[in-house]
Amino acid sequence: MVTIQRTELKEGIQAAIEKAKKNSASILVSEVQKIDSCSPLSFFAAGKEKYGGKRFFWKHPSQERYMIGLGICKEIASDQATDRFFHVEKEWGQFIDQAIIFDDVHVQGTGPTAFGGFSFDPDKEKTMLWSKFSSSLFHIPRFMLSIMEGQTYLTTNVVCKEEHDATFYTAVENERQELLAGARKHFMFDPISLVDQLEVKPDAWKQSVTQVVEGLKKGPLKKVVLARELRLVFNRKIQIEPVLDRLLNEQKNSYVFALESEGDCFIGASPERLVKKDQDQVFSTCLAGSIARGKNEAEDEQLGHSLLTDDKNLIEHQYVVDMIKEAMEDTCSKVTLPSKPQLLKLKHIQHLYTPVIGKADEHTSLLSLVEKLHPTPALGGLPKMPAVAKIREVEELDRGFFAGPIGWLDYKGNGEFAVAIRSGLIQGNEASIFAGCGLVEDSIAETEYEETNIKFKPMLSALGGIKS
Numbered sequence: 001m002v003t004i005q006r007t008e009l010k011e012g013i014q015a016a017i018e019k020a021k022k023n024s025a026s027i028l029v030s031e032v033q034k035i036d037s038c039s040p041l042s043f044f045a046a047g048k049e050k051y052g053g054k055r056f057f058w059k060h061p062s063q064e065r066y067m068i069g070l071g072i073c074k075e076i077a078s079d080q081a082t083d084r085f086f087h088v089e090k091e092w093g094q095f096i097d098q099a100i101i102f103d104d105v106h107v108q109g110t111g112p113t114a115f116g117g118f119s120f121d122p123d124k125e126k127t128m129l130w131s132k133f134s135s136s137l138f139h140i141p142r143f144m145l146s147i148m149e150g151q152t153y154l155t156t157n158v159v160c161k162e163e164h165d166a167t168f169y170t171a172v173e174n175e176r177q178e179l180l181a182g183a184r185k186h187f188m189f190d191p192i193s194l195v196d197q198l199e200v201k202p203d204a205w206k207q208s209v210t211q212v213v214e215g216l217k218k219g220p221l222k223k224v225v226l227a228r229e230l231r232l233v234f235n236r237k238i239q240i241e242p243v244l245d246r247l248l249n250e251q252k253n254s255y256v257f258a259l260e261s262e263g264d265c266f267i268g269a270s271p272e273r274l275v276k277k278d279q280d281q282v283f284s285t286c287l288a289g290s291i292a293r294g295k296n297e298a299e300d301e302q303l304g305h306s307l308l309t310d311d312k313n314l315i316e317h318q319y320v321v322d323m324i325k326e327a328m329e330d331t332c333s334k335v336t337l338p339s340k341p342q343l344l345k346l347k348h349i350q351h352l353y354t355p356v357i358g359k360a361d362e363h364t365s366l367l368s369l370v371e372k373l374h375p376t377p378a379l380g381g382l383p384k385m386p387a388v389a390k391i392r393e394v395e396e397l398d399r400g401f402f403a404g405p406i407g408w409l410d411y412k413g414n415g416e417f418a419v420a421i422r423s424g425l426i427q428g429n430e431a432s433i434f435a436g437c438g439l440v441e442d443s444i445a446e447t448e449y450e451e452t453n454i455k456f457k458p459m460l461s462a463l464g465g466i467k468s
């Protein structure tokens with residue numbers, strides 16, 4: 001049972017230490033406070049020294065919702081492939097079950113929250129590239145700043161053990177005050193410059209596109225998404241803060257995310273929601289079919305119109321709609337969606353977009369929805385399992401967290417996951433950025449290659465690799 005009380009963190013820690021002694025277990029104490037406004041990026045930057053490598057950043061496309069985590073009070077990590085969604089849910093449930101929570105505000109995105117994600121395909125052989133990321137990886141932060149509809153909240157999470165005593169509270173309180181003081185400072189970062197840029201085997205990639213498209217013409221596979229990688233080398237260590245700053249400024253309609261793990265950082269700005277659960281309300285998004293932005297309004301409109309009427313792109317999109325609709329109907333009632341796609345316009349690209357909503361059945365949890373939906377044909381293909389097997393066989397890239405679900409899960413079972421595209425992995429002074437595209441039987445290798453070039457742009461620009 002989750003215990004919700006209205007006493008102080010100090011008494012909570014005392015009670016948790018007693019409980020820890022009695023049960024020989026670790027007990028989470030969590031407190032939510034409303035605080036003065038604080039810039040999300042300054043908070044993230046303030047944690048650099050003490051919590052560097054153990055931070056996360058999340059911004060919802062609405063501009064009004066941010067969650068920033070510093071430190072790790074608990075990690076849920078596993079490389080187990082079978083039932084990985086269920087295992088994370090179970091471990092999170094057990095951890096929360098014993099928790100003592102002081103939460104007077106009851107605002108979504110505050111309180112004990114697990115932030116993280118899942119690799120695209122746990123059965124793909126893992127390379128050194130992703131050695132710092134387990135195939136399921138969630139962090140429950142020490143401190144979390146939440147900005148929700150103009151209000152700012154701080155959640156403090158402390159795991160109490162039987163060996164702790166009263167001095168533990170003082171240490172936590174000092175740590176908290178120090179952090180809040182630091183978050184009011186202004187941060188400056190030295191610019192970096194790109195010294196090398198390498199496309200990983202573009203010709204081999206185009207050949208594999210042609211080969212997969214030949215297969216699609218024969219069936220039974222209808223769609224397969226193939227991705228590729230660009231390696232970037234800089235003159236010095238890449239700082240995460242300016243990259244986030246750029247993504248926030250340039251990709252306003254996207255989820256901006258960063259997840260640090262053991263010094264590496266997975267970062268991106270994705271326009272694509274996988275699923276959001278708010279009590280019994282479920283929201284998903286079909287996003288597939290792409291074209292460039294125009295150089296002026298007239299050209300942009302003309303490009304948008306041709307996307308909305310292009311058979312190849314409409315089919316590519318429709319496979320996603322059919323699959324998501326079916327998955328939602330299996331787990332939800334009242335599934336509704338528009339009959340035709342709209343355009344979603346981003347800085348560098350425009351897409352076909354269909355939102356889907358439904359009402360979750362009683363036993364439908366957020367991670368069971370993630371399991372059901374991932375990967376949608378926007379990132380995997382159709383039918384799902386054979387398409388993922390095809391990708392595993394022909395794709396050179398180790399996708400790791402690219403195109404996987406990334407997001408958060410709170411102690412009430414609410415949360416949201418985006419599809420981790422338009423993203424890259426930062427490792428010291430190097431970065432790998434990723435882009436894929438949905439292949440259908442009418443795909444042409446050169447056109448798909450150009451589409452991936454556009455999809456590299458958000459990360460390339462954020463890293464200072466192109467003038468935007």
Ligand SMILES: C=C(O[C@@H]1C=C(C(=O)O)C=C[C@H]1O)C(=O)O
Pocket residue numbers: 225227272287288289290316351378379421422434435436437438439455
């Ligand atoms: C795979 C990516 O994007 C996906 C593929 C799309 C397409 O092929 O048209 C469009 C949106 C995304 O669902 C990516 O950005 O890397």
Ligand SMILES: [Mg+2]
Pocket residue numbers: 288289290316437438451
């Ligand atoms: Mg496409």
